Amino acid sequence: AAASLAASPEAAPATSQAIHIVDELVKHAPLYDVYRYDMAEQVAAILDVPVEKAVACIEVPSNTKNGDLSLVLPRLGLTMSPVAAAQKLATEFKLGTAFAAYKAMGPFFNLTFAEDHFRNALLPRIMLDSKSQYGHSSEGLGKIVVIDYSSPNIAKPFHAGHLRSTMIGTFVANLLNARGIAAVSLNYLGDWGKQYGLLAVGFDKYGSEAQLAEDPIRHLYEVYVKINTDSENEREALEAKRKAGTATAADEANSIQDQARAYFTRMENGDAEALALWRKFRELSIVKYKQIYERINVHFDVYSGESEYDLTCMQGYLEKLRAMGLMKVDAGAEIVDLNAFSMGVALIAKKDGSMLYLSRDIAAAHDRAEKYQPDQLLYVVGNQQDHHFRQLFKILELMGSPMAGKCQHLNFGLIKSKDGSMSTRRGKVVFLQDIIDQTQEEMHDVMKANEAKYAHIADPLAVADNVAVSSIVVQDMSARRHLDYEFDWGRMLSFEGDTGPYLQYAHARLCSIERQAQPLKPLATWEEIAATSGALTEPQAAALLRALAAWPDVLTDASVSYEPCTIVKYALRMSRDVSRAVEALYVRNQPEDIARARLTLFVAARKVLGQTLSMIGLRPLERM
Numbered sequence: 001a002a003a004s005l006a007a008s009p010e011a012a013p014a015t016s017q018a019i020h021i022v023d024e025l026v027k028h029a030p031l032y033d034v035y036r037y038d039m040a041e042q043v044a045a046i047l048d049v050p051v052e053k054a055v056a057c058i059e060v061p062s063n064t065k066n067g068d069l070s071l072v073l074p075r076l077g078l079t080m081s082p083v084a085a086a087q088k089l090a091t092e093f094k095l096g097t098a099f100a101a102y103k104a105m106g107p108f109f110n111l112t113f114a115e116d117h118f119r120n121a122l123l124p125r126i127m128l129d130s131k132s133q134y135g136h137s138s139e140g141l142g143k144i145v146v147i148d149y150s151s152p153n154i155a156k157p158f159h160a161g162h163l164r165s166t167m168i169g170t171f172v173a174n175l176l177n178a179r180g181i182a183a184v185s186l187n188y189l190g191d192w193g194k195q196y197g198l199l200a201v202g203f204d205k206y207g208s209e210a211q212l213a214e215d216p217i218r219h220l221y222e223v224y225v226k227i228n229t230d231s232e233n234e235r236e237a238l239e240a241k242r243k244a245g246t247a248t249a250a251d252e253a254n255s256i257q258d259q260a261r262a263y264f265t266r267m268e269n270g271d272a273e274a275l276a277l278w279r280k281f282r283e284l285s286i287v288k289y290k291q292i293y294e295r296i297n298v299h300f301d302v303y304s305g306e307s308e309y310d311l312t313c314m315q316g317y318l319e320k321l322r323a324m325g326l327m328k329v330d331a332g333a334e335i336v337d338l339n340a341f342s343m344g345v346a347l348i349a350k351k352d353g354s355m356l357y358l359s360r361d362i363a364a365a366h367d368r369a370e371k372y373q374p375d376q377l378l379y380v381v382g383n384q385q386d387h388h389f390r391q392l393f394k395i396l397e398l399m400g401s402p403m404a405g406k407c408q409h410l411n412f413g414l415i416k417s418k419d420g421s422m423s424t425r426r427g428k429v430v431f432l433q434d435i436i437d438q439t440q441e442e443m444h445d446v447m448k449a450n451e452a453k454y455a456h457i458a459d460p461l462a463v464a465d466n467v468a469v470s471s472i473v474v475q476d477m478s479a480r481r482h483l484d485y486e487f488d489w490g491r492m493l494s495f496e497g498d499t500g501p502y503l504q505y506a507h508a509r510l511c512s513i514e515r516q517a518q519p520l521k522p523l524a525t526w527e528e529i530a531a532t533s534g535a536l537t538e539p540q541a542a543a544l545l546r547a548l549a550a551w552p553d554v555l556t557d558a559s560v561s562y563e564p565c566t567i568v569k570y571a572l573r574m575s576r577d578v579s580r581a582v583e584a585l586y587v588r589n590q591p592e593d594i595a596r597a598r599l600t601l602f603v604a605a606r607k608v609l610g611q612t613l614s615m616i617g618l619r620p621l622e623r624m
């Protein structure tokens, strides 16, 4: 409609100004949307249905032989039969400049794009639109979403679940930002509870300042394992003595667990000395976490943690639960009975007055509401905690919390392996760092095998590291979130098939074409593109252009489902189309207009594939 209005010669100056704005907007709108609306406007007029309804019934057929857009007529719910409606459209639809052909196929009415119109509208959107990144939008401007992800526990292994949370959370943050939403990424560390009392007791016995400085995460874990073993042994010995009737009062008193409890009580009471040691553990761990996160391209706006919600802070929430009559006393403990909602009983305060993970999450949700005033709060946590979050959200609702109804648990399945841990060929690993290190080493070996290429890479270890991370991420994101998957070392290290290295390779190949084409430049204006893109006649070009045009739709789909596999599937499709196009369409030794048109296509593909990889947290590689 905008285009036909703009062509009207009698338009008054004021109107033409307005039309100019509309025209500009259409120039930047996602291309598939523009075509869908073009189609829907005519469909609406011919069949007498609302435009929005028609738009919702238009699909992109999986086989482009059937056209580029397909109207699924049964979904319109007309009184006329869908087949008759398709026939009516076939007699009345006007192709205009945007479409080249239509076809009524039973209950479907399909349109094929006019290739020149399509190319000339698409390429500038990717190459020339400096307003924003291609496919990004500002629809979410002004919205704030807090994402709680990664959230490992100090002195415990950074397990596979934390890794998945880290990767999915990063993707979700990128996705939100692409829609103009301010994503606040928050790492909610497990850094509070009796186990930190136990850790302090263990450190007293086994700790080494030197090792703590060297690798705090590993050392604290070692100390924790040792003291835990001691405590277990102590408990067993005491049991045996009790059975034999030889347990003395001294045996019964001051167990390791008692000491741990006492230490944690000091922490809860704000004892400066007890807190100083704990704070050191926490701070050194964060420094180390940051190094590893940097390696996997992950960043947080805020490091928070359970420790922010100590006993003092909890009092107000406990009071509120009591005052609202939600809390019941049960054998000395305080609970919220959620049986009416088939959610069992939620334990809030233990008999000894201590708080739990759930209690602290109640306080944390309120605190986030106050600090960030978010429109939404997302928790990226494994589905073992489904029950926990159902209880949490219900309690927030019952309390009338400002976050009620705004929380969502983005859950995911387990990474399975034979013995339940993430193991590599060399055995069980518990540290994220080890997983990356071992993958990197193997990648480096694969790279070294190709000596000629290897010689050109400036920093092979950095590249190997990047490829290693890509393969971990892509394996993780290949299937839908909720599914468990088997950590498959063999598949992960493969450069072929649906893997991270394959995607990086496609990107590096496009970069190489660009390097080798120098000093040739891609087409740089709407006019140049309109004059020259006609050289892109091959089916491989048409297929790649369609893949490029699909990116905004992919982002929209992913924004609804928060499924990273949507992006991975698209990246694989792109990479396959890139590979076919690269093999068919040479840039070197071609007439200049053909060379420039093809180079433009490849630069556009490099930009979009680069964005796609960045969206799932990868760093696109220029050489590998």
Ligand code: ARG
Residues within 6 Å of the ligand: 148, 150, 151, 152, 153, 188, 189, 190, 361, 364, 379, 381
């Ligand atoms: N630290 C927890 C764990 O490792 C995850 C925390 C998730 N976030 C939350 N607000 N509960 O299981």
